[in-house]
Amino acid sequence: MTITPMFPLESVRLPGEDLPLRIFEPRYSALVRDCLAGAKVFGVVLIAAGREVGGGDARCDVGSLAEIVSAQEHGEGRYRIACEMRERIRVEKWLEDDPYPRAVVEPWPDEAGRLVTGDEIVDVEDRVMALFERIAAAKKARLPSRGELLGELQLGEDAGNRLYALASRVPMGQADRYAVLAAPSASARLDALSDAVATVAAMVEFQLAGE
Template sequence: MTPTPMFPLEVAMLPGEQLPLRIFEPRYSAMISDCLAGDREFGVVLIAAGREVGGGDMRSDVGAMARIVEHTSQGGGRYRLRCELGDRFRVTQWLDDAPYPRAEVRAWPDEPGTPVTGSDIADVEDAVLSVFSLVASARDEELPSREELLGSAEPGQQAGERLYALAARIPIGQADRYAVLAAPSASARLSVLQEAVETLRAMVEFQLSE
């Protein structure tokens, strides 16, 4: 199995998201140079503890593949990148960090589970809009349209993919984002997102009550 270059971040990235990056640390400059000479892909995982710069971090074992779609070399090993997040994976083994973080990974598509219907997703969207409405009302602002806030399902998009896209638009914490990413099935992802939205609503109601 060919090792996969890995980029640990302090953010849990979700499939379908855009990822802008500014590269300057030597080990990641070497990684990006190798990626650009190859398939332009690397894995992204959440740092469970520690920091991005300098190493010594603890890394999560579920992530998503990033593909470089735009890049600018700024000289001296510095790059500006725009990446798109794609398929989810599990890390099966972390390898030595020399010359940069690497791991053996296995693709992890959604597992079978209880079907998630359009009605299920609409219910979550309604709950999210209700929270946004609370905030807009408190600020005496007009709420943007449903599509502007939450986007809309793309043709052929699976329920699990739509839930990723929805989660990316909601101001939830990194632990909740990672729970969405690591949910084994679309139905499990739905449950995680429902709980995250309930937590968000409780936080908003508490803050508005003060």
């Protein structure tokens, strides 16, 4: 377990995603300065209730580590940083927000569970593609290729990470994104993603019916 700087956001960030940030609030300027002088990593969690600016928020306890890969300083504590989301983490204890949010965290790799098969991955990919095709047909738009839309399977990529990558491309709500992130195993993540795709598909049909 490690004491880690934390950056609560109003959106869920999944492992493998990019995270660009503009920093101007003093406490997060201090966080960035300390990170740039050290390990260049901080934790990102979803704000469950309240507001991000000024504290006083309620925070979820499952998030991901963000690694700063580039930073530009613009004076007066302002930064533009580009981050890549790394491993999933679980907050064990929140500490005082002094000088910025901090928590005791530990890595949370996928737990053991039912094996997710290649056929199940293909099935959920097919359902995501069908969703995109439905939207494109309604808008009379031309879709990019399957590989461009869903991303290519990376060599050695496991089922859990592939499901993260697919989830990052589906226009789902934050509650569904958090369900995907917080699923304890790859098989539970598959179920969460399947439910999210079904929810988005139903919403699309409802919206199209009203047009």
